Amino acid sequence: MGYSELTREVCLPVKQVANLRPVQVVAVTGGKGGVGKTSICANLGVSLARRGHETMVLDADLGLANLQFQFGLRPRYNLSHVIDGSAKLEDIILSGPAGLKVVPGASGLSHMACLTRAEQAGLIQAFSELTMPLEYLLVDTAAGITPEVVSFACAAQEVVIVACDVPASLADAYALIKVLNLEHQIGRFHLLANMVKGPKEGRRLYEKLLAVTDRFLDVLLSYFGAIPFDPQFHKAVQRQRAVVDLFPRCASAVAFDSLAAELTRWPITSGPSGFLEFFLERSLGAASAGERSQTG
Numbered sequence: 001m002g003y004s005e006l007t008r009e010v011c012l013p014v015k016q017v018a019n020l021r022p023v024q025v026v027a028v029t030g031g032k033g034g035v036g037k038t039s040i041c042a043n044l045g046v047s048l049a050r051r052g053h054e055t056m057v058l059d060a061d062l063g064l065a066n067l068q069f070q071f072g073l074r075p076r077y078n079l080s081h082v083i084d085g086s087a088k089l090e091d092i093i094l095s096g097p098a099g100l101k102v103v104p105g106a107s108g109l110s111h112m113a114c115l116t117r118a119e120q121a122g123l124i125q126a127f128s129e130l131t132m133p134l135e136y137l138l139v140d141t142a143a144g145i146t147p148e149v150v151s152f153a154c155a156a157q158e159v160v161i162v163a164c165d166v167p168a169s170l171a172d173a174y175a176l177i178k179v180l181n182l183e184h185q186i187g188r189f190h191l192l193a194n195m196v197k198g199p200k201e202g203r204r205l206y207e208k209l210l211a212v213t214d215r216f217l218d219v220l221l222s223y224f225g226a227i228p229f230d231p232q233f234h235k236a237v238q239r240q241r242a243v244v245d246l247f248p249r250c251a252s253a254v255a256f257d258s259l260a261a262e263l264t265r266w267p268i269t270s271g272p273s274g275f276l277e278f279f280l281e282r283s284l285g286a287a288s289a290g291e292r293s294q295t296g
């Protein structure tokens, strides 16, 4: 099915794909630019893939995509071709390190940064058509609190907030959590502290944010973990390689491996969330299979 048909179909009831397992969809966001969302998505994705999990990363920074550069990939087709109908989603997926699947976004196309709601919905819905085996989808969002960032966060089951220990990052992280909670009823977030000096600083950063969210919002903010500031990390980014691939024993690579292990312990929430979701059919399929096994 082409993209335009999907866009037209988006308000219709979805069909169920019962035999495919649900996909854990994790949005990586943070409000402030430059806190490390893209490189975290890339390295967490490779770490999950290296642990043997079928993993895909999606560059959802629609106007200024750069996830593919983390792997030195030069895609011919990207999401803009899916949206204009000249390519299908499955045809633009690239293979990265350890078999990681990479969905390249478009760069330098201003119209991509302001998709209509129907286009955003069609894009999210297009993932439900993929029939390949998949366990994790990591969604690298743009900076800011734009309608796209909000749509992609709402379409994921888990939202990871990346923050650094600078006032602007903490303020933006709080503002994003507030908007997602008060305007979109998202109640569960995971804090990932990046570029910290050590584990204690990561935890302190979490506690600072928690003090504010506990005081003013009704949300569950859990601590995902920390990634240290690591010159090797930056070196790997400059060489367009994943740090977990290039320097697997350096401090940040070790942190990514434990974060990947931690992520695999998160329960998969299946069943409709009330929002348009990535892989909705698989989720509905799993929910109805669960009902069948309970009643059967």
Ligand SMILES: Nc1ncnc2c1ncn2[C@@H]1O[C@H](COP(=O)(O)OP(=O)(O)OP(=O)(O)O)[C@@H](O)[C@H]1O
Pocket (backbone or CB within 6 Å): 032, 033, 034, 035, 036, 037, 038, 039, 040, 061, 142, 143, 194, 195, 196, 227, 228, 229, 230, 231, 233, 234, 237, 252
């Ligand atoms: N833990 C770290 N140690 C050292 N450098 C880091 C670390 N995390 C990120 N960086 C560096 O910070 C810069 C910004 O990272 P990145 O592009 O991933 O951020 P971003 O949040 O995706 O940015 P944008 O909002 O522009 O999309 C990169 O040069 C990256 O190498």
